[in-house]
Amino acid sequence: MTGPGLPGNAEYEAATRTFNLAAAPTPAAATTAHTVADVQAAVRYATGNGLSVRTHTTGHAAATFGPMADALLVRTALSGEVEVDVAAGTAKIPAGRVWGDVVAATSPHGLVSAHGTAATVGVVGYLLRGGVSFYGREFGLAPNTIRAIELVVADGSVVRVDAQHDAELFWALRGGGGGFGVVTSVEIALFDVPAVITGASFWPAAHAPDVVPAWRAWTAEAPTVASTSLRVLNLPPMPGRPEALTSGPVICLDGVVLSRTDDLTAASRIADGLLAPLRAIAEPTLDTWHEATPDAVPQTHMDPPNPVFGMGDHMLLNEIGDEGVTTFLEATGPGSPLLAAELRQLGGALAVPNTTGGVLNHVTARFVYQCVGSAADPDATKAGLHRADLVRTALTPWQTGRTIPSFVGSHSQPQRHLDADQVTALDQVRARIDPAGLFQGDIMPNATARR
DSSP states (O other): OOOOBOTTSHHHHHHTOOSBGGGOOOOSEEEEEOSHHHHHHHHHHHHHTTOEEEEESSOTTGGGOOOOTTEEEEEEOOOOOOEEETTTTEEEEEBTBBHHHHHHHHGGGTEEOOOOSOTTSBHHHHHHTTOOOTTHHHHOOGGGGEEEEEEEOTTSOEEEEOSSSSHHHHHHHTTSOSOSOEEEEEEEEOEEOOEEEEEEEEEEGGGHHHHHHHHHHHHTTOOTTEEEEEEEEOOOOOTTOOGGGTSSOEEEEEEEEEESSSOOHHHHHHHHHHHHHHHHHSOOSEEOOEEEOGGGGGGTTOOOSSOBOEEEEEEEEOOOHHHHHHHHHHHHSTTOOOSEEEEEEOOGGGGSOOTTSOSSOOOOOSEEEEEEEEOSSHHHHHHHHHHHHHHHHHTGGGBOSOOOGGGOOOSSSOOOOSOHHHHHHHHHHHHHHOTTOTTGGGSOTTSOSOO
16 A cells, blocks of 8 residues: 545545445545555554544445544455355455345355345444344344454554454454454354245335334234334335335335244244234235245345435334334324334344343344434435434433444434443453554444543
8 A cells, every 4th residue: 555545536535435425524534445454554554644543334324423534544345255154154254345245145055144134234334333133133133143353453463353362352342332443354153044034014104003003012022033124104206116105104014034944834924923913904005025035135124225315313212112103103204304214123132141242242122213314405404303303302201322333323413332331341442452542533422431
């Protein structure tokens, strides 16, 4: 590396490109790392020029980035393929790969990872920020599936950490809020899931007062092999988007029922137990639930495949009951400028403390709440943020006061995913691994006391 890109040149523009077009970072310099040696060179350059080091891959979480005026931004796009070890049930993934790459590599073997709903999201950021998968109620939080991490630390050396090698740093990396180094690869556990039932059902919002409480009641006793998401959608017409999704507010129930064998009989019973009563309340205007192989799952949630101008907000909620459902629907329904407001089912293995997991190893909340809106222009952004604030206020009686970093919508929103003792322990790890604070700017709000 002869030197990073500076504002205005092609290298800088490529390295600062983000999926969220409304939150493009403006660092002092930027570079794309294609090899571990590139990362090491970037660390040396930053150290020699009085800059801090920041990292990203796809920029889905760009709105959560802090200021970068004194930073070198490293975009990780390391070369190499996803390496699947079928016998060991693991995959090694270079930093820069997205979940679509992993699904394509694992699905032919009947194996799945604890990936998120979007194929375009970067693997490393999702894992370290506490990803919640449609497989999570069966297998737990995504950070707990990491078996090893390789990273470049502040002195430029490459270290590999796992349960036997620097277990303290391994613990801290998994959900600790960043600021430890530049991750160059991860090794994760895979799970035998040869078949699934997946899809989505859509109803006009007029049916929400009956459909949503029935879904909420089902979630209280749902088997761990089933995971679902309930969204209120206000989507504009687009080429290829069915009219059933754009003809006014609609509610969408999507998710996955997994099977550990090729026989989907048991999974079908579970899916029917959820969907048949809801279909009896009102016939969906669009219904795509079907038997499939796991490579179909990244399409289930219909996350946008291309970069967008977006804003968002997020909370974790306790049991909301029918009163909370009514409040949610009133705040997010007709008249809302938000494109989507979601309640995602938690529980199962996600709520069970994992003694070998990272610092963020379980979540006791009942639901993830998140919303997304357009930030295509100042008026749309203002309207979305105002409605997000109204929803946040309305749902205050049920919020836990905690968040999951992978769902956080902006750097400024209230966020807390660690307790005070965990923050103290993490600061001690950072003081050891990065005593000069080279990576301090990458630490999430409320994840350190060392500012």
